[in-house]
Amino acid sequence: MTVQASVREGVTVPVPSTEDDVEAIPLRRPWRWISAVVVLIVLAAFCYVIATNPNLDFGTVGEFLFDKRILEGVWLTIVITVISMVVSTVLAIVIAAMRLASNPVLSSVAWLYVWAFRGTPVLVQIVLWGYLGLLFDRIALGVPFTDVVFWSVDTNSLVTPFIAGLLALTLNQAAYSSEIVRAGMMSVDEGQREAAYSLGMSPLYTFRRVLLPQAMRVIIPPMGNELISMLKNTSLLSVIAVMELYTQASVISSSNLKQVELLIVVSAWYLFMTSVLSVPQYYLERRFGRGATRALPPTPFQRVRAMIDSRRPGPEPAPATTKVEVVER
Structure with a gap:
């Protein structure tokens, strides 16, 4: 340990060293490893059992993963998700404004709407429509x-079925998003x-x-979850023969009797689409959460860059020296 000192008016005053006197040893946690x-x-x-299962035909999975009919179902799934989510968000803002209004008629009608659509299964609503x-x-x-009829x-x-x-x-979705x-x-x-x-605003x-x-900080995380749920709920439209992703896979599997393989194809596409949708949600949460915390958590790219920088050799520390300062009067 290096001791530094300064001399003022003939008096030597010890200065604490900048080096650590105690070496901290992390606690061993063997059960974690x-x-x-x-x-x-x-x-x-689990991966070995799946990979060596003779009942799974991975050739069929690769064959239909980018099949034209599957890609058409993926595109229709995305279109339905985007249109439904945009329109339901606009309706949700209107319904939420009605719920918060002082007019008892508007608030009662909005409450009745939310009660009816949240209280019945979405599958039943699809079949009714x-x-x-x-x-x-x-x-x-x-x-x-x-x-008197003007139009019929x-x-x-x-x-x-699409409409x-x-x-x-x-x-x-408007009922859930409004809340x-x-x-x-x-x-x-x-x-x-x-x-x-x-202030005159x-x-x-x-x-x-x-x-x-300020409200977006609370709204975006659950709305992102609702968007992902909407994407997956499009598979329920198979009951009314809408040719989205799951319906296309069901039609194909009914002809080649490869039900499990086609389900793997569908699952792979849903996992891909939900992963892509999670990226803008993450950055929107960061943007509108800037005022909630003093320091935002690093992004995945920032974490990777920090890990790379930490592995690079840094400059060698300068050798410690004894500093003596003499003050003359």
């Missing part, structure tokens, strides 16, 4: 309670609105620049 080895052994055994032609032969616009169309030609699936998923939006708006302190109004500007950025 034992448990990690056990998990790796179980995972390796698919069988809408059994309830109404034609859809018409006219004067209520009279025989056959229900089955207007509400196709029925969009309606079911959109209206069901997420309402929770996000209620998480913002009321003083924020009052302070913005006292308009209600629209206050909502866009003050309330919404």
Whole structure:
């Protein structure tokens, strides 16, 4: 250990050394490594069983992974997910505003909507919309309670299976998303609105620049989960013959009797799409969470860069020297 000292007016004053006097030894945790080895052994055994299973035809999996019909189902799945999520988000904002309104009629209607669509299974709603032609032969616009009709169309030609699936998923998702939006708006302190109004901000500007950025920190994580759930719920449209990913795989497997192999293909595509959707959600959470923590956690790229930099050899430390300062009067 090197001791530094300074001399002032003939008095030597010891200065503490910058080197550590005590070497900290980390606590040994052998069970952590034992448990990690056990998990790796179980995972390796599972992969070996799957890879050596004679009942699985991996050639069929590779053959249909990029089949034209599968790719058409993937594209239709993405289209349904995007349209349903965008429209349901707009409806959710309207319904949440109605729930928060002081008008008892608006709040009651919004509550009834949420109660009805959250209280019934989405599969039942899909089937009901698919069988809408059994309830109404034609859809018409006219004067209520009279025989005056301005426009009329056959229900089955207007509400196709694709439209029925969009309606079911959109209206069901709007009920769930409205509660997420309402929770996000209620998480913002009321003083924020009052302070913005006292500065002369308009209600629209206050909502866009003050309330919404703070509410988004609460809204985005569950909305990201709802987006992923919406992507997977499109598989339920197979009951009304919408040719999305799962329906296409079912049609193929019914002809070649490779049900398990086609399910693996479907699972691989769903895992890929959900992984891609998780990336923008992660960065949106970081962006709107900037004011919640003093320091944001590093991104995966930043962690990799830090790990690489830590392995690079750094500059050698300068040798310790004894410093003596003499002050003359």
